[in-house]
Amino acid sequence: MKIENYHIKSLNSEQLTKHNSRLSFVKSEVNDAEAIIQKLVDFQIAIPSWALGTGGTRFGRFSSGGEPRNIEEKIEDIGLLHRLNGSSGAVSLHIPWDTVENTAGIKALAAQHGLRFDAMNSNTFQDQPDQAKSYKFGSLQHVDKAVRKQAVDHNIEVIRQGVELGSKALTVWLSDGSCFPGQLNFRKAFQNTLEGLREIYAALPADWKVFVEYKAFEPNFYSTTVGDWGQSLLYASKLGPKAFTLVDLGHHLPNANIEQIVSLLLMEEKLGGFHFNDSKYGDDDLTAGSMKPYQLFLIFNELVEGMDARGMNHREDLGWMIDASHNVKDPLEDLLQSVEAIMIAYAQALSVDRVALQEAQAVNDVVRAQEILQNAFRTDLRALVAEARLRSGAALSPIDVYRKYNVREELIKNRGAKTVATGL
Ligand SMILES: [Mn+2]
Numbered sequence: 001m002k003i004e005n006y007h008i009k010s011l012n013s014e015q016l017t018k019h020n021s022r023l024s025f026v027k028s029e030v031n032d033a034e035a036i037i038q039k040l041v042d043f044q045i046a047i048p049s050w051a052l053g054t055g056g057t058r059f060g061r062f063s064s065g066g067e068p069r070n071i072e073e074k075i076e077d078i079g080l081l082h083r084l085n086g087s088s089g090a091v092s093l094h095i096p097w098d099t100v101e102n103t104a105g106i107k108a109l110a111a112q113h114g115l116r117f118d119a120m121n122s123n124t125f126q127d128q129p130d131q132a133k134s135y136k137f138g139s140l141q142h143v144d145k146a147v148r149k150q151a152v153d154h155n156i157e158v159i160r161q162g163v164e165l166g167s168k169a170l171t172v173w174l175s176d177g178s179c180f181p182g183q184l185n186f187r188k189a190f191q192n193t194l195e196g197l198r199e200i201y202a203a204l205p206a207d208w209k210v211f212v213e214y215k216a217f218e219p220n221f222y223s224t225t226v227g228d229w230g231q232s233l234l235y236a237s238k239l240g241p242k243a244f245t246l247v248d249l250g251h252h253l254p255n256a257n258i259e260q261i262v263s264l265l266l267m268e269e270k271l272g273g274f275h276f277n278d279s280k281y282g283d284d285d286l287t288a289g290s291m292k293p294y295q296l297f298l299i300f301n302e303l304v305e306g307m308d309a310r311g312m313n314h315r316e317d318l319g320w321m322i323d324a325s326h327n328v329k330d331p332l333e334d335l336l337q338s339v340e341a342i343m344i345a346y347a348q349a350l351s352v353d354r355v356a357l358q359e360a361q362a363v364n365d366v367v368r369a370q371e372i373l374q375n376a377f378r379t380d381l382r383a384l385v386a387e388a389r390l391r392s393g394a395a396l397s398p399i400d401v402y403r404k405y406n407v408r409e410e411l412i413k414n415r416g417a418k419t420v421a422t423g424l
Contacts, residue, residue: 003083007405008395015396022383029379036350036381039314040388043346045276045339046090046118046321047078049098052332053421055285055325064330066411067421071098072109074421077332079113084401086392087339090118092321093165095158096128103164110165118169119211119273119319120162124151125175125219138176140196141189141225148196155200163205169273169319171246172200173213177220177227189225194238201239211246211272211319212236216253218283228252229261236270244272248323249299250283251275259298266306273319276342285324287334289341296341297377300349308354314346330408336398340385347381 027033052074053067068074074091081088091110093100100106110117124139132150137143139151159170176193178184197212204210214232215224226232229245236243245265252258265271276288278296289296307314322338325331353372360368386396395401402408 003080003401003405003407005393008083008393008401011401011404012390012396015400019383019386019390019396023387026379026381026383030351030381030384031353033384036347037384037388037391039350040343040347040385041086041391042315043087043343044089044315044320045087045342046092046319047081047088047335048092048094048121048321048323048325049074049078050094050421051322051325051335052077053325054327054331056327060327062327063418064408065417065419066408066413066415067331067419069415069419069421071100071106073415074098075106075109075113075115078115079110080407081332081335081339081398082114082394084395084398085336085339086389086394087343088335089114090116090321092118092121092171093162093167094121094123095154095161096123100161100165103161107165117162117165117167118321119171120158120165120167120169121171121173122155122158124154125173135175138174138189138225140174140193141176141184142192143188148192152196152199156203159200159203159205159208162208168207169209169211170200170204171211171213171273171319172197173215173246173248174226175215175219175224177217177224178222179220180222184223184225186223189223190231193225194235197235197239197243201243204242208242209272209319210239210243212239212243213246213248213251213275215248215251215283229265233265233268233270236272245270246273246275246319247271248275248277248283249288249296250277250279250285250323254281258295259302262299263302263306266303266310269310271306271318273321275321275323276338277322277324285326287324287326287329287341288322288338289345290337293341293345294377296345297348298373300345301352301373301376304346304349304352305354332407333399333402336402340398343385343388344381347384348376348379351379351381352376 078091127134133147142148212232212235214226232245236245278286278291280291357372
């Protein structure tokens with residue numbers, strides 16, 4: 001389905017009067033609304049190739065039909081999202097699910113949709129049909145050097161493919177760990193993993209970064225070899241200046257103070273990027289902002305404060321990616337909702353009165369500090385986000401356009417009702 005400019009313009013013009021009255025109210029409530037709108041226009045969030053199909057659980061998977069059947073169709077879907085919201089101008093690929101044969105053609109297709117290639121993701125948590133050694137007992141941590149070498153070689157191949165596409169980063173998430181006490185020697189597992197990461201690091205081009213993603217548990221339920229931000233930071237620090245920690249919001253133990261983690265990683269110049277999602281219990285991969293929007297705001301509050309303290313560029317200097325995928329929504333509508341939630345949280349964080357907050361903190365005025373943060377959170381800034389979309393030539397209401405022009409029905413008509421996207 002190709003959404004044309006006139007589709008978007010037509011619905012925008014119907015919604016413009018209401019939008020303008022909301023916008024003028026927000027402008028009266030917020031300082032420097034124009035600067036916030038410009039930052040929102042600039043901000044881009046990468047869409048992962050594996051989120052375009054229905055995610056499923058280990059118990060079942062229910063396709064919504066019309067799922068992309070190949071990398072070209074995935075790029076078309078992300079192009080559609082970007083056309084609708086103006087904020088999804090990057091794609092994060094997963095190898096081997098998205099191994100590209102026709103690199104020039106794929107690059108041209110992505111450029112045509114205004115997309116660039118964000119971090120590449122390797123996969124040593126599954127066995128592929130043509131693979132010599134099994135990752136059943138881990139990859140980089142494995143007791144058998146041949147398995148470790150296979151995992152290192154795979155990551156180097158992912159870098160090679162990423163270089164061809166113009167990506168600048170590799171994300172390594174390992175499922176390595178153990179399910180039972182005694183299964184692993186923790187120290188040896190760490191050292192093997194570090195040794196493997198060093199070989200991968202050595203293969204990075206000069207202008208590349210590697211993101212070491214951590215996760216507390218699952219699929220291993222006793223120990224995880226990159227289990228928390230401390231372990232990730234340890235690897236990243238030992239590796240060198242091109243290595244960073246990646247924070248996936250769903251990868252913590254319950255009630256972890258993620259905003260504090262973010263703040264300290266930024267201070268140490270070791271925060272590399274983000275995987276956005278939301279959760280109630282574990283790594284639930286729910287739509288960003290659907291469960292804990294205040295937490296998402298508090299995280300962005302630390303991001304904006306910490307990045308500004310170091311003079312960082314919000315758009316360029318961290319990797320912003322969604323990592324969510326589940327069973328019951330149309331995946332494209334779900335991604336539109338996630339991007340919207342992230343943009344709202346970012347806008348709220350930009351609107352925090354930083355001078356007043358610092359003054360309140362300096363005199364231990366706890367009540368005032370809370371008022372300042374909650375005032376930013378409770379002011380409805382959706383019109384600023386919509387205005388940023390309007391100025392990008394995108395839709396005031398992406399989901400309204402998506403539904404009005406029956407995009408899913410068209411995709412099902414073109415691709416079939418039983419298509420299954422490659423991925424989990
Ligand atoms: Mn992730």
